[in-house]
Structure formats: structure tokens, C-alpha cells
Amino acid sequence: MFLRNLCVFSPPQPLDVKTKFYNSDRDDLFLEIQIQNISPATVFIQHVSLELPEMYTQRPLNTLNVDGEYQCTFGTRTYLQTMEGRYYLYHLQVKGEYLERARTLCGVAKMGKLNIVWKKELGEMAMLYTVPLERKIESFGDLKLSLEKIPDTVVLEEPFQMTCKITNCSDRKMNLIVKMHNTTSVHWFGRSGSYLGKLIPGSSISFTLTLMCLQLGLRRISGLRIIDTTLKTKYRYDGAINVCVVPSMDKMES
Known part of the structure; x- marks a missing residue:
């Protein structure tokens, strides 16, 4: 066999x-x-x-x-x-x-x-x-913050604007306000506690903020807070955005 x-x-x-x-x-x-x-x-x-x-x-x-x-x-x-x-x-x-x-x-x-x-x-x-x-x-939690527009470089102690977008990644409707807190390197302009609006699941909203940097070099933008008043939930965004701060040419020439 x-x-x-x-x-x-x-x-x-x-x-x-x-x-x-x-x-x-x-x-x-x-x-x-x-x-x-x-x-x-x-x-x-x-x-x-x-x-x-x-x-x-x-x-x-x-x-x-x-x-x-x-x-x-x-x-x-x-x-x-x-x-x-x-x-x-x-x-x-x-x-x-x-x-x-x-x-x-x-x-x-x-x-x-x-x-x-x-x-x-x-x-x-x-x-x-x-x-x-x-x-x-990547999971962003319930609320995702993304950057839409910001200058490549900004001038020391001169106001500039940045545009952000927030997206509701949760399964519930949110009622949002934005708050800004000054730091040693960043000062915010405008009224803190402004109402952003209601955001249904999966939708987004854009908003523009004005701020000023007080220190030279590559600086992290901190002090931004988004609050959902429905559940009294606070979302902190510290160091998510960087900007390069350069000296004023007028001050350098003088």
C-alpha cells in the first residue's frame, strides 16, 4: 500500500x-x-x-x-x-x-x-x-476643533485673526458658547462667553477670533474654551494651534 x-x-x-x-x-x-x-x-x-x-x-x-x-x-x-x-x-x-x-x-x-x-x-x-x-x-471626543485659517507668521503685539471650525461628533444636540482666557503669551480680544449657536450631531460651525501674541518665537495658542450649556460640559483647547511670532520691522528700524 x-x-x-x-x-x-x-x-x-x-x-x-x-x-x-x-x-x-x-x-x-x-x-x-x-x-x-x-x-x-x-x-x-x-x-x-x-x-x-x-x-x-x-x-x-x-x-x-x-x-x-x-x-x-x-x-x-x-x-x-x-x-x-x-x-x-x-x-x-x-x-x-x-x-x-x-x-x-x-x-x-x-x-x-x-x-x-x-x-x-x-x-x-x-x-x-x-x-x-x-x-x-483619531477620536476627537464629542467636539472636534479644527483650524480653517491663520497667518503663517504674526507680528509681536499686533492683533490678528484666526478662523476655527467645531464639529459635533456626539449623538446629541449641543448649545455652545465660547470663552477665552488670557495667558502670559496670548491675549484675546472680544467678549468672552459669546453664543455660538445650536449644533446637531454631525454638523459644524465656523467662527473667527481676534488675538495678540506677547512673546517672540513659536507660540502655542492656549486659553480657548467651548462650553455646552445643555450638559454644562467644558471642552479645553490648549496648545492645539501653533503660530510663529516675529518682531515688528518698524520697531527694529527705529
Whole structure:
């Protein structure tokens, strides 16, 4: 009697694929993909594509406008030598009808998959390499503060403005006011305790504040408080924003 042994071997993939998401304060993000040939043979990349969830649109950033024509940043070359790699960059945006839902997401989110069609030698049947995409979404608690507009540099002891946006990430309606507290390096202008309005879950509101820095160098903006009067909850935002403070040219010349 003879026993036949069947062994199944899974050949290793010749590609090492790394992905990284870059979050934005706005309702979009960027995806960076690094593909490296880790096999001893040349690999030919035929096609790279993304399959995203319905709530996202994509715009590849891998082309250049040369004399009115768009050309791939990699040229016409489609192969990778051993240990050679290349980068792909995509701009992802949330569709308008999904904005409120996207603003309340947290934890690990499924972001579709990355498909790479490759082959080792000319004439060889092409192979499909699929990489599932996941994005870790930072939890901002019930209320998220993001920066919409602020000068790159500000002048010492001269007022300037910054525009912020707050998003209700909770499942309840909020009734908000804003309070400002002066620090040794930052003084606020305007009436503290101003009413911002009511904010339903998933919605946002923008507001502009005026302040002045009293110390040179890179300074953290502190002393901002948002209070939900419904539950008497206070949200503190200290050091979330940095600004570069430079001396006045008029004072330097005098």
C-alpha cells in the first residue's frame, strides 16, 4: 500500500506594499502607497488601482502636465528591478451626501482595497495582488476643533485673526458658547462667553477670533474654551494651534 502526500506551497509575493493615510483638517485625506520589488527578478507593473467605499472619490496625483499633456511621473517605464520601489499618491474626498456620517466616524475604518496587476517576465500570465486598506481614525471626543485659517507668521503685539471650525461628533444636540482666557503669551480680544449657536450631531460651525501674541518665537495658542450649556460640559483647547511670532520691522528700524 502506498500513501501519497500532497503538499501545498504558497509562493511568496514579490512585492512589498506599504500604505499610509494623511488626515486633513478638512473633509479630505491623502493616501500614499509604496510598492517595492523584493524578489530577485524584475517585476513588471501593469496596473495600479483603488476600489474605495461609496462615500469617497479619488484623484490620482501621479501625473504631470507637460505642454498641455498629462504624463505619468514614472514615464513609460513599467518595470521594477530588484529592491527598487516607487510611490503613488491619491487625493481622497468625501462626497457631499456623506459628510455628516464621515465626521462622526472613529476607530478603524475599512477603506476598500488596492489592486496591483503584475508579472515577472514578458509573456507570462499577469497576476493580481490585492491589499485591503484600513484607516485609523483619531477620536476627537464629542467636539472636534479644527483650524480653517491663520497667518503663517504674526507680528509681536499686533492683533490678528484666526478662523476655527467645531464639529459635533456626539449623538446629541449641543448649545455652545465660547470663552477665552488670557495667558502670559496670548491675549484675546472680544467678549468672552459669546453664543455660538445650536449644533446637531454631525454638523459644524465656523467662527473667527481676534488675538495678540506677547512673546517672540513659536507660540502655542492656549486659553480657548467651548462650553455646552445643555450638559454644562467644558471642552479645553490648549496648545492645539501653533503660530510663529516675529518682531515688528518698524520697531527694529527705529
